[in-house]
Amino acid sequence: MPQVRREPLAEQAAGLLLDRIRAGEWQLGQRLPGETTLAPQLGVGRSTVREAIRQLAGRGVLASRQGAGVFVTALDAREDxxxxxxxxxxxxxxxxxxxxxxxxxxxxxxxxxxxxxxxxxxxxxxxxxxxxxxxxxxxxxxxxxxxxxxxxxxxxxxxxxxxxxxxxxxxxxxxxxxxxxxxxxxxxxxxxxxxxxxxxxxxxxxxxxxxxxxxxxxxxxx
Missing domain, CATH: 1.20.120.530 (GntR ligand-binding domain-like)
Structure with a gap:
């Protein structure tokens, strides 16, 4: 599985997560694995995963639901x-x-x-x-x-x-x-x-x- 190799780490991690969503690894409405699972897959720390999720949430791809996790709300990022x-x-x-x-x-x-x-x-x-x-x-x-x-x-x-x-x-x-x-x-x-x-x-x-x-x-x- 590809890992982040260069800065900025959060942006790179967000890109990798988005690639996996586009590839169909997670469907619309599906919950993502937790930070402890995603962090080693991406080769980054948990704080970087949180920032990557925040970036994708800002682009309408993910949504955090308190006590439930992070869910896919779009299968691609909206363009500017x-x-x-x-x-x-x-x-x-x-x-x-x-x-x-x-x-x-x-x-x-x-x-x-x-x-x-x-x-x-x-x-x-x-x-x-x-x-x-x-x-x-x-x-x-x-x-x-x-x-x-x-x-x-x-x-x-x-x-x-x-x-x-x-x-x-x-x-x-x-x-x-x-x-x-x-x-x-x-x-x-x-x-x-x-x-x-x-x-x-x-x-x-x-x-x-x-x-x-x-x-x-x-x-x-x-």
Whole structure:
């Protein structure tokens, strides 16, 4: 069985434990052996095993239950969200936008308040004024879409959107630079129709418009 040979010991031990979990040695919900068993297997002290477990608990893989032991709560460590977004290609980003924004548009049509509808109207006017640069145009566009997501009254969707924005912004700038045939008038017409659907509380139309628009963007870069 492989053992830790170099520093940092706790990080190395955490890596070995994670490898064994990935390999199926312990199943989801199964209890790990105790520190006295793991320490000699890994070639480290019990305190290092405790630190390795703490690291994997922080990554969502393990959970300590007082009086019961340490249990497997995930079969792999979640990746850093920013790193995942940086690695994502344009098509993947647009697919994720479809999943988030089509539902948000439907919820916005159902739940929006007069104040939120006015905020969407202002954002629509902002993107209609034109911009001096591609980046400014994308920023105005993102402001419109965020106003729609906020009107959905779902804090998780807002959190996802806000975490997504830096990569979305970069992706949209890249995509628009690649598209010589981009029709700005047609694009703005979609945003106006989405605003109208939300104002009319037409949930089906709002979701369909959002999904169709983003799907069209994805297909244009295929």
């Amino acid at each position: 969200w920013d790193l995942v977004l940086r690695r994502a290609d344009i098509a993947s980003v647009l697919e994720a936008r479809i999943a988030i924004e089509a539902e948000a548009a439907a919820l916005a049509a159902e739940r929006r308040t007069p104040t939120e509808l006015r905020a969407i109207s202002r954002a629509l006017a902002g993107r209609a004024r034109g911009a001096e640069s591609l980046e400014e145009h994308v920023d105005a566009d993102m402001a419109f879409h965020r106003a729609v997501v906020v009107a959905a009254h779902n804090p998780l969707l807002v959190g996802l959107f806000d975490g997504f924005v830096p990569r979305v912004r970069q992706t949209m700038v890249e995509m628009l630079r690649l598209r010589a045939d981009f029709d700005e008038d047609a694009d703005h017409r979609f945003h106006r129709l989405l605003h109208e659907a939300i104002g009319a509380r037409d949930t089906a139309a709002a979701a369909d418009l959002s999904r169709h628009h983003l799907t069209s963007l994805k297909e244009s870069i295929a």
